[in-house]
Amino acid sequence: MSGAISMKNQWRLVAGIILIIIIVLFAVFNVDSVPVNFGFAVVDGPLIIVILVSLLMGSLITLLVATGSATKKNKEFKQMRAEIDAKGKEIQKAVDATKAGYEQQLTDLRAQLTQKDSKINSLEEELIKKFTVGNPDQPSKV
Template sequence: MKIQWLLLIALIFAVIIAAFAVVNVDAVPVNYIFGEAEFPLILVILASALLGFLLSGVVALARGYTLQRKVKSLQKEMAVKESLIATQQNEIAEYQKAGVSPDAQVVTSDEVTRDERVENYEEKPRNNY
């Protein structure tokens, strides 16, 4: 439905541009970087509209290509993570079948063990002078 509305809007826009171009048929000077020429205004208007359409189309295609590459990359990452989850679920199921309860592991960036932390935080006797 969205595409149909976009096509309808594009058709209306094209008709408006064509009507505007047909009304303006006088010759106008067009300055280029290296020269000047006279063209009918209808051609200038239609050429400008066509170039604008082509430029916006190229930008839309480039954006779509970039987004498509990102989607593929995220799909690959998701497949890897789903595989890892499936492997871990299988390991959990094997542990449950064997009746083994694995020790919980805490992953930290500190190299200090739990016992050393407890010892460091225990109250030590203070010397009062």
């Protein structure tokens, strides 16, 4: 994975260098002085400076818009994460409550089973006593 990241950064570096070379060539070819009208003042300057200032302003506006958008998305992400965590806690509470209910039912059923087993054992003992006491001559067939 680090190789892919390194390769990606290398491509960014190469693209940046190519872009800088293009801008330098553009600057060399556009050194003529041009007037820029701001509405309240007119300024004369080299064309490349006008282009670079325009590029810088456009980049700054793009950065501000992207940062605002990213901040908004990050806030929404945190809010959704909090909602997911809250729902997860609610689900866990419901699971725990259901589990506790089933464990109580299991405990009750085991207690009933133990009572029934003891009742069966006592009835078996009664039957054994009844058959052995009633006919002492016959061996028991238990």
